[in-house]
Amino acid sequence: MTGTENGRSPRSVALVGPYSSGKSTLFEALMEAAGAPVKRPVDPRNRPMTTETRIGHCTFLGDPWAILDCPGSIEFAHEVRASLAVADIAVVVCEPTPARVLTVAPLLKRLTDEGIPHLLFINKIDTLDGSVGDTLAALQAYAGSPLVLRQVPIVEGGAVTGYVDLMSERAYRYRRGQPSELMQIPPAMLLEEQDALGKLVEVLADHDDALLEKVLEDVKPTPAELYRDMRKDLLAGSVVEVLLGSAENAGGVQRLWKALRHDTPEAIETADRRAIDAEGPPLAQVFKTFYAGHTGKLSYARIWRGPIKDGVVLGGTRLGGIYRFPSGEAAKAVEAQTGEIVALGRLDGVATGATLSPGATPESLPFPEAPPPVYSLAISTTDHKDAVKLSSSLQKLAEEDPSLVIVHDADTGETVLHGQGEMHLLATVEHLAKNFGLKVVSRKPQVAYKETIRQAVHEHGRLKRQTGGHGQFADVKIDIAPRERGAGFMFIDKVVGGSVPRNFIPAVGEAAEEAAAKGPFGFPVVDISVTLVDGGFHSVDSSDMAFKTATSQAMKEGLAKADPVLLEPVDRVTISVPNDFTARAQRLLTGRRGQILGFAEKSGWSGWDEVEALVPEAELHDLIIELRSQTLGLGTYRRRFDHLAESRGGEVRKGAA
Ligand SMILES: Nc1nc2c(ncn2[C@@H]2O[C@H](COP(=O)(O)OP(=O)(O)O)[C@@H](O)[C@H]2O)c(=O)[nH]1
Ligand SMILES: [Mg+2]
Structure with missing residues (x-):
């Protein structure tokens, strides 16, 4: 051909x-x-x-x-x-x-x-x-x-x-x-x-x-x-x-x-129609990437301007094979002409959507933007030795599949795949096993709960240890108080008269912040202030270490007494559905502890509505599955973090456990 x-x-x-x-x-x-x-x-x-x-x-x-x-x-x-x-x-x-x-x-x-x-x-x-x-x-x-x-x-x-x-x-x-x-x-x-x-x-x-x-x-x-x-x-x-x-x-x-x-x-x-000049050096655009066992990575491309010959350098990599698929089976070719769609072999580092020209980096042609992710899974390798391989493989996956977002969640410590649905992510996990030789397990991602306190407390921490000659001594008096939501952590030094010498004060601040990383419920404590008001020291036995230990103790005890409360992340969710399904979408959200903010016609989409609600993140994991099953597969949603809400319900405690 x-x-x-x-x-x-x-x-x-x-x-x-x-x-x-x-x-x-x-x-x-x-x-x-x-x-x-x-x-x-x-x-x-x-x-x-x-x-x-x-x-x-x-x-x-x-x-x-x-x-x-x-x-x-x-x-x-x-x-x-x-x-x-x-x-x-x-x-x-x-x-x-x-x-x-x-x-x-x-x-x-x-x-x-x-x-x-x-x-x-x-x-x-x-x-x-x-x-x-x-x-x-x-x-x-x-x-x-x-x-x-x-x-x-x-x-x-x-x-x-x-x-x-x-x-x-x-x-x-x-x-x-x-x-x-x-x-x-x-x-x-x-x-x-x-x-x-x-x-x-x-x-x-x-x-x-x-x-x-x-x-x-x-x-x-x-x-x-x-x-x-x-x-x-x-x-x-x-x-x-x-x-x-x-x-x-x-x-x-x-x-x-x-x-x-x-x-x-x-x-x-x-x-x-796509505003591509007919004249000029050869130009190709990758629209899909696939790994086949025997051929390795294949970048499917449309040749907007030919010819592209095997062996040329594209996107910084030497082209390793051109394939057509007569009767659906790969057959090698030596060059591809204007208009053809072919698979380009072994273009490592070339991403889906890339525009390629032999030896040069051409201006990128427009490529569809991926839809926002609607479903997530946390993954980890079954063999701990594979951790490094996992991160390099995930980087390749992200290049290949623009509809996949990979995030390392600093709060939960998990590696999370965000994609377009259960099938999409399970296919991705299978792909890791089959083509990257990586066995991973997947599970529902953890919700990044936080906690805070609702009452101010005063706490006294004292360390006095005499072990043989040299002892350890530190004494701190701190006030722990709630701050406004979103205000973060703050350390204040109000020591007067040198009851805690200046050189130890940074250690107190650091220890207070470190202690806030894990509160009584086991989650990071946010939006509190810790004020060092008084304390005591010993000219020989005091040290940074001693002040840190005393502060940690005071924090631990103080936070537990300060009426701690779990904070759960709440997202602003916008569901988009044909208006036959608007009422159903609303029920779906309220059934998931959602607070409906309103609904309106989707702009530019006649016959479609958008329903907006505030919904706890803990309720969103399988939202897309139920939404699709109730809307002929047509419903979709987008979300963004909105705020942390105090949680009084039992749901969160269960989820947090
Ligand atoms: N009766 C009938 N069934 C068809 C026809 N074309 C496809 N099907 C059936 O419809 C189902 C889905 O076909 P498939 O080609 O996989 O659909 P796709 O998901 O659009 O690719 C299969 O069971 C086919 O046998 C048709 O012309 N008549
Ligand atoms: Mg089909």
Whole structure:
């Protein structure tokens, strides 16, 4: 596949859509129809979930293609966005069920907002129950532009057996595993067909005066005119064409291929849309990183300007292999051309999203920002000797996966992975084991509780030890008092008349602060002042050490008497949901000790709300899991630390134990 069989540069299509709509099945059907069949799962009904974009290379009618089979789960949404950032067109795969249409809404909005050319493929048409029109109407509510149905299904004996292609006005009967067979338009469908064609022409005429004139004069436009307009409007984002099919039965797949072949922008048009110059030194952008056992690190990249030859220096590292994936299996190539999507081998230190040019560091091209993390797990190695290896591996992970945030929590001492959900983080842990040889255990992260006091106390600490000749002596009188929340720790020296000599006072301050690191409940004590008011010393037996010990004792006893209280971190949480689920989101928050602050329409998102609340961090660990399960997977949230709250409830004590 050199990409020049008929002079056209390679193009790429991303298959996107909700989980289980049939993207992977369609990927296989498209590859097979292009003569590059990929391995299929043994039992298609029991297909494993796609957790990362899979790539296949093929040639259709002489044109080279890369097909990206994207994950559907929201936890891998960043991988989808990254794939969309390099694709020429997106095919949104959805089901012919109005009730499921809402799950496509965020994606349609994204494609519209980002100006990514896209078409809709209503899959599983074999399961159609009702009319395509209902699904279309439901979809239209979320699409940024008019949806134009290009096909109407032929229903015989209660099942969809084929379709009428409106632009060519031809009817086809699906044939499993073969191109559909031309047939007569069933006479009973002629009215419906004319009606649907009329609608199609009407929408296209909105953007084409010549066509509009024909419509007004009742002149029938030629298919060629319609094809031309469809492509133009699709590229401009002013219409979204809609195709039908059944990926599992290879129905409608040839029709989809032909639409892609005709309507997909050329690589150069996509580069232009992304403001990338056509002229200049070779330029590539990494959109995904993957570790494969035998090939090592692979950086999947779109070649915006070719050629990129194997062995050149990219991002400071010598390129160690270029791979394409005919039939889904890696095959080595010596160079990659403009427009291609290939995997670049062994680019250590090159991060996902990086822009590369041989020998140089080019200006970075925009790359989607990762969504904020919504789920966290603390991890540790099972073998303590692996601790150093863990930190270097985690650094690589962060480079690879921008939707993963790795934090060493100074309060709890834990290494915490923050990511997009349970599956995402478990996949990450598996990846550490498989590709970095690191066995780690994961668990729910600890909450960084603090404590403070509610009463001022006066405490006396005295150390007097006589062990043989040289003894130890120190005497301190301190006041421990609460301070305003957030004010922190303060040490005040009010000693007069030298009852504690100046040179020992810093030791008292240090010991007081150290003692505050662990209060009666075992957590750091915050927002207190410690005032040294008086004390005593011995000219020979006093020392820094002695004053530290006396101060520690005084602190320990004083804090316990000062009406200590646990402080728990409370976050400001903003949940975002389709407004059908607003009430549910509110209940979810109040059920987790949340204090609702209010809700409002999500700006720029019609039909969506944002609910804001103050929620204790201890309640947030699995919030995303419940939120998604109650909102068709659509709900999401962001959080930021707001304040520490005194905790009187038993929940925290339990959690703290
Ligand atoms: N009836 C029917 N089922 C399909 C069709 N395409 C895919 N499926 C089934 O839908 C399920 C999900 O398919 P998959 O391709 O994994 O969906 P993905 O999550 O979008 O990649 C599988 O059980 C497929 O066998 C279709 O055209 N008709
Ligand atoms: Mg899939």
